[in-house]
Amino acid sequence: MSVTTRLPIADGRAVRRYVGQVAHRHPRLLWTALGLHVLAALTALAAPRLLGDLVESVENGTTRSYVDEIVMWLAIFLVLQSVLTRYARYRSQVMGELVLAELREDFVANTLALPVGTVEAAGSGDLLTRTGSDIDRLGWSVRWALPEWTIAVVSAVLTFAAALSVGWWVALPCMLALPPLVVGLRWYLARAKDGYLAETASYSQITTTLSETVEGSRTVEALGLGAKRVELCDDDCAKSFTAEKYTLHLRTVFFPSMELSYLLPVVGTLLFGGWLYTRGEVSLAEVTTATLYVQMLIDPVDRIVSILDELQLGAAALARLLGVAQVPDDRTVSGRVPSSEKLDAEDVRFSYVEGRDVLHGIDLDVGVGERIAMVGPSGAGKSTLGRLLAGIHPPRTGAVTVGDVGLVELPLGDLRGHVALVTQEHHVFVGTLRENVVLARPGSSDDAVRAALGAVDALEWVDLLPLGLDTVVGSGGRAVTAAQAQQIALARLVLADPHTLVLDEATSLIDPRAARHLERSLAAVLEGRTVIAIAHRLFSAHDADRVAVVEDGVISEFGSHDDLVAAGGSYAALWESWHGKS
Incomplete structure (x- = not known):
């Protein structure tokens, strides 16, 4: 069974290493x-001894008091x-x-640290499945399967x-059980992991298709x-049905073969x-x-084998969760400190x-405190360039720097103090x-919060x-309109107080007159800052x-603006078209 996913999956060695680390962190428990x-x-082992002695005494003659x-x-x-089992399971469940x-917590931290480009390329389905069903499946394994399997092994x-x-x-x-047990286990374990990974990946694909359909329902x-x-x-x-049918086939072949291995030792011992x-x-x-x-062995061995199925599911879920941490970082922190707030792009390709x-050797020199408007047709690469200028993506070649330090060399916390993106x-x-x-x-x-909200009207x-x-x-709380939600996002930006702002259609969901009023209100806040505004509404370009x-x-x-209009090129055509309609 092949497994298709865009986010990595940890291998068996990484899973075992993580389990070892967990055991090392909680030795007492x-x-x-x-x-x-x-x-x-x-x-539990006392009962067979006592019953054996009782049978022997009955054969040789016994007394009621002995019985x-x-x-x-x-x-x-x-x-x-019963008492020991209760407390053993309690301690196991606590752990x-x-x-x-x-x-x-590790998964959330690793997910939040994922490069934005990786998340966008992987799509929402895979990540949502890992966040939801994989966590649930692993929870079931950790809460129930692993403690029960430990009890069974002991x-x-x-x-x-x-x-x-x-x-x-x-x-x-007892040796009679080994051939069917070993053969069955080798056959099952060689196929189970890939089968369950494929099954889980099929769930991710279903989630991706459904979420894309719902999100793009109007289109x-x-x-x-x-x-x-x-x-x-x-x-x-x-495809999901095929994957589930495959794992079901594994179980229907494996478990009956195990039943034979359970019965042979009991019959053999008795005979x-x-x-x-x-x-x-x-x-x-x-x-x-x-x-x-030997009869007592059947129950723990059966649980060991049966719970292996749950542990395979849990191991597959754990491998997918740990795989998120294996996504390579798209930035390397150098420790260099920008000498200024000057933003430059040199020979940027992406x-x-x-x-x-989609970007072909772009050079852009942005002066400190300058206001740059980026315009052009849809799909031209404006938003992509804006994301590179905000340090969201690293360029494939070339460099985007602030104060001669690459944006991808800065820790995210420091980066957002220099440049921030609002989309x-x-x-x-x-x-x-x-x-x-x-x-x-x-x-x-509260005064700072109200000031930020006031700055965006x-x-x-x-x-x-x-x-x-x-x-x-x-x-579940008070509903806010799209325009109000966008004002909240802009208020966050005001409160963050970065020196350079990249505004990618930041007022697109507000009607034109309100947007114009909002941008005028923001003028005082933007004063002294570098602003790169990506917009289709050309009044931003005019200003x-x-x-x-x-x-x-x-x-x-x-x-x-005046020079480009006078040049009579693409911008002049855009301005004439837009101005004629406004």
Whole structure:
């Protein structure tokens, strides 16, 4: 089974290394739980011995008081086993919850550290599946499968050792289980990991197709693509069905073969022990005890094998979660400090797909405090260039620098103090309005928050909220309009107070008159800062110091508004067309 995913998957060595690190971080919890499991398993081993002695005593003649004594000891060991098992599972589950919480925190940290370009290339489906179903599946493995498997392994080892303590001969019938057990396990484990990874990857593809269809529902409806999107979903479901059918086939072949390996040792022990008893080489108590021990082996061995299925799922989920941390960083922090706030791009080339550049050797010299407008047709590369100028993507060749230091050489925290990007995409998180705004600068005072909101003309509607800054917004809270959400995003920008701002259609969701008013209100805030505005509305270009016309991945014209209009080139045509309609 082949596995297709754009985010990496950790290999077996990385998974084992992580498990070892977890064990090293929590030795006390681990050894306490393991010790309790061992004690619980040891108490369970008393019953076959006691029952064997009881059978022997019945054959030789016994008393009621002896039978009562055996029953009393059986009850004592049963209660003791129950108590020890309860606390062993409790400690195991405590450790499981702790490990799962740490893994979730690591996963969130690794996900937030992913390069934006990697997230965009991978799509939302794979990451959402890892965040949702993979975490849930691993949680089930950590909370239930791993503790139960540990109990089963400890019980199986101690039970087998107890069976051998009856006599060496018990090992012979137990050997009958090895051929079907080894062959079955080798066959299953060689196929299970890839099968479950393919199954999980198919879920990611379904999520990706569904999320893209929902997010682009208006486009789907406008272009009549509904039938095609349904067909894509059907294809994804068919592939998922094939993947699940494959893993089901593995289970239907594997588990029946295991049943045979369980029964052979019990039958062999009973027959071989009975033959030795007829020869007078073993006692009836030994035959009974050995048979009961081998019978006891069935349950833990069955759980070991059965839970392997869950552990395979958990291991596949863990490999996918750990794989997020293996995405190479797209920046290398050099420790150099920018000498100024001057932003420059030199021979910048960039591609989203290898071999297909979307920017072709761009040079751009932005003066400190200068206002640059980037205009051009859709798909020309304006937004891509803006993202490079904000340090979101590293260039394929060339360099984008601030104060002669590459943007990708700066830690993200320092970078955002120099240059920040605001796009037409924005998000309002679940929480109070205050919490949403101070994301840019935690710990800011209410006065600072209100000043930032006032700078973007948001106080008029903020003051009408029932609880003001304490009003809960976002999903499940008070709904905000697209324009209000964009004002919140701009207020974060004001509060962050970077020296250079890259505005990529930052006011596109506000009607033209309101946008014009908003940009005028921002003028005081932007004073003294470098501003690079990407827009289709050419009044931004008219107000800029210089205008860069981007066409087909290159800057075709660069100069002041008046100079470019006078030149009669592409910008003059854009201005005439736009001005004639306004």
